[in-house]
Every structure is written in C-alpha cells, then in structure tokens.
Amino acid sequence: MPRSQPLPLPFVTQVEPYLPGDFAADGVRDPVKLSSNESLLGPSAQAVKAYENAAAALARYPDSQCTGLRQKLAALHGIDAGRIVCEAGSEQLINLLARIYAGPGDEIVYTRHGFIAFRIAAQSCGATAIASEERDFVANVEAILECVTRRTRVVFLANPNNPTGSWISASEIARLRHTLPPRVLLVLDGAYADYMDDPDYNDGMRLVSDDAPNTVVLRTFSKIHALAALRVGWAYCPTPVADALNRMRGVFTVSTPAQAAAEASVEDAAHLALARRHNQEWREWLTGELAGLGLEPLASGGNFLCIAFRDKAHALSADAALRHAGFIPRRLEEYGLDRFLRLTVGLESHNRAVVDVLKKVR
Numbered sequence: 338m339p340r341s342q343p344l345p346l347p348f349v350t351q352v353e354p355y356l357p358g359d360f361a362a363d364g365v366r367d368p369v370k371l372s373s374n375e376s377l378l379g380p381s382a383q384a385v386k387a388y389e390n391a392a393a394a395l396a397r398y399p400d401s402q403c404t405g406l407r408q409k410l411a412a413l414h415g416i417d418a419g420r421i422v423c424e425a426g427s428e429q430l431i432n433l434l435a436r437i438y439a440g441p442g443d444e445i446v447y448t449r450h451g452f453i454a455f456r457i458a459a460q461s462c463g464a465t466a467i468a469s470e471e472r473d474f475v476a477n478v479e480a481i482l483e484c485v486t487r488r489t490r491v492v493f494l495a496n497p498n499n500p501t502g503s504w505i506s507a508s509e510i511a512r513l514r515h516t517l518p519p520r521v522l523l524v525l526d527g528a529y530a531d532y533m534d535d536p537d538y539n540d541g542m543r544l545v546s547d548d549a550p551n552t553v554v555l556r557t558f559s560k561i562h563a564l565a566a567l568r569v570g571w572a573y574c575p576t577p578v579a580d581a582l583n584r585m586r587g588v589f590t591v592s593t594p595a596q597a598a599a600e601a602s603v604e605d606a607a608h609l610a611l612a613r614r615h616n617q618e619w620r621e622w623l624t625g626e627l628a629g630l631g632l633e634p635l636a637s638g639g640n641f642l643c644i645a646f647r648d649k650a651h652a653l654s655a656d657a658a659l660r661h662a663g664f665i666p667r668r669l670e671e672y673g674l675d676r677f678l679r680l681t682v683g684l685e686s687h688n689r690a691v692v693d694v695l696k697k698v699r
C-alpha cells in the first residue's frame with residue numbers, strides 16, 4: 338500500500354450499494370423479469386419509431402435543456418415548462434437534491450420501508466438518513482413530523498411507495514407539507530403516480546409553487562412509459578430549486594434518442610391508457626388470487642405487489658419455485674422485509690403462471 342494516496346471523503350466508504358433486481362435465474366433461458374417494476378407491455382410504438390429516427394442525429398450533442406420534452410410535459414400536466422428539470426432518470430434527481438440541500442451534520446428523513454435510493458442519497462452526501470415509522474407499511478405523517486429536528490433539510494416520500502406499494506391521501510400530503518417547517522424541502526416521488534386510481538389521491542403537483550418554494554415532485558419515464566433503458570426522469574420545482582438543479586446537473590445527460598422517445602410517448606395517450614387499464618385489471622386479479630392462497634399482498638398503487646409470506650423460509654421457497662419456473666421476483670432483505678417478495682404485474686400469461694406456481698408452494 339503506498340504511504341500517500343488520494344482519499345475519498347470519509348462518508349463515501351459508508352455508502353451502501355443499490356442492488357438492482359436480478360435479471361438471470363440459474364438454468365433458465367430467457368426468464369421473465371418481474372424484479373424491477375418494468376412494464377411488460379413495452380413502450381409505445383411511436384416512441385420506438387422516434388428513437389429509431391433519432392439515429393440521424395447521433396453526431397450532434399443533445400438539446401441540454403430538453404426543450405421539446407419540457408414543453409410537452411407542461412402541456413400535458415398544465416404546469417410551467419420553465420420549472421421542469423429533466424435528468425438521466427429520477428434517481429439522478431434524488432441524488433442531486435440530497436447533495437444540493439444537505440451535507441455532513443444534516444438529516445434527511447424517509448419512511449422505514451421507503452424507496453432505498455433515498456437512504457443511499459443521504460449517505461452519499463454525508464447526511465444522516467432518519468427512518469420514520471410506518472403504520473401497517475403505510476407512511477405516517479405524524480411519525481414523519483416527529484422525526485424533524487433543526488438539522489432536517491429534506492423529506493423524501495414516494496407516493497405510492499416502492500417496495501410496499503402503499504400511498505397516502507391528498508389531504509395527508511397537504512397536511513404534511515403545511516406542518517413541515519417551510520425551510521424543509523419535501524420531495525414527492527411520483528414514479529408510480531400514473532398507475533393510481535384512488536379518487537382521493539393527488540400527485541402533489543399543485544403544491545409546487547413559487548409562493549412557498551419548498552416542494553418538488555419527481556416523475557419518471559421508466560415505469561408506465563416503459564423507457565427504463567433510455568434513462569429519463571424529471572422534476573417539477575419551484576424556481577429556486579429548478580435553478581439549483583440546473584447549476585448542478587450534468588449538461589447533456591438526456592440523450593437525443595431518449596428525448597425523442599419520451600416526447601413521442603407523452604403524446605401517445607392511447608398507449609398510456611392501455612398500460613394503466615392493464616395494470617389495474619391484473620393488479621386487482623393478482624391481489625384476489627394471492628389472498629385466496631392465504632398470502633397477504635399489501636394494497637398497491639403501483640405496477641407491482643409486495644406479498645407477505647408466512648415467514649422467511651416460506652418466502653425463500655416461493656422465490657426458488659418462481660425462479661425455477663422462469664419468473665424472477667424481487668427479494669427485499671435490504672428493506673428488512675425478509676418474509677416478503679415483490680412481483681411486477683406481468684402480461685396475462687405471466688400472472689396466471691405465477692399464481693399456478695405459488696399454489697404449489699407449501
């Protein structure tokens with residue numbers, strides 16, 4: 338070992354790795370990946386065509402501002418294009434927001450079984466991640482508020498949450514925002530918002546305001562748009578947050594083919610409606626079938642189910658049986674959910690086969 342060498346900042350070696358969903362199962366050719374909440378329906382045909390057409394522009398840098406995409410998103414959601422910031426996936430935005438608003442000595446609050454990228458983002462800027470307790474795997478506003486100290490800089494909440502699928506109502510979100518100190522940034526991650534069908538749900542977009550510039554909403558093209566490989570996420574922000582993100586983000590991080598496909602996907606309302614309908618129908622069917630087998634799927638607002646088994650051994654037997662049959666679920670040990678598996682809602686044939694496999698697991 339050399340006597341002197343460049344050293345990373347002390348907290349860097351403490352950052353835990355993000356474990357992506359498995360994509361291979363031993364001895365199974367072309368397994369069906371139900372481990373990353375990707376859309377099994379695939380992207381809009383128009384998005385694929387736009388991606389292919391973008392091949393003509395590969396020699397040129399992309400539009401660093403994602404102008405066309407921001408305009409289309411603004412028109413779709415009735416929001417201000419000037420306060421949308423695009424990045425290479427919403428996970429990048431989570432990390433940037435943590436880094437911009439917190440550092441060593443600060444605290445970032447998330448929920449006990451909240452999306453793990455929130456905890457990793459806190460670790461990777463040297464802040465302390467504080468987990469608020471949930472009630473029956475659902476975020477609890479009271480508990481989040483109790484975690485807030487003078488060191489708290491950011492609260493991250495995925496609504497619906499991954500991996501639990503649980504969500505809280507529009508009025509609870511509003512209460513959280515209005516009770517949090519105004520100096521605390523509330524980041525509402527709506528990665529699965531497009532799948533919600535609860536009339537009492539609100540994605541929080543209307544809380545994003547320059548009058549109270551402390552709420553950000555994140556969205557992604559990786560889920561209902563089925564463009565995970567292209568890495569496109571976006572934030573709707575108050576002006577000062579958009580300004581900070583634009584200073585800190587990478588300049589050309591969203592490639593031209595990615596922008597082209599995302600723009601076309603935003604315009605393909607029919608494909609999005611089909612994906613939403615498919616998910617609602619099969620999420621409900623799976624929930625009923627799994628409950629009929631004596632399993633306990635948590636109520637889910639996303640394109641996946643978080644399923645409680647009797648105990649860890651039971652969950653591991655189910656994991657092995659599913660893999661053997663060619664379906665890869667997501668184990669959730671790093672969330673402390675040892676007796677749970679998460680399964681993405683698949684195509685009809687996948688869903689039926691998954692239930693048939695689970696019927697035989699003792």
Ligand SMILES: Cc1ncc(COP(=O)(O)O)c(C=O)c1O
Nearest residue numbers: 426427428495499528557559570
């Ligand atoms: C709640 C939540 N937020 C954000 C992301 C990251 O999405 P992206 O692919 O845009 O980085 C995911 C991906 O699984 C997620 O579950």
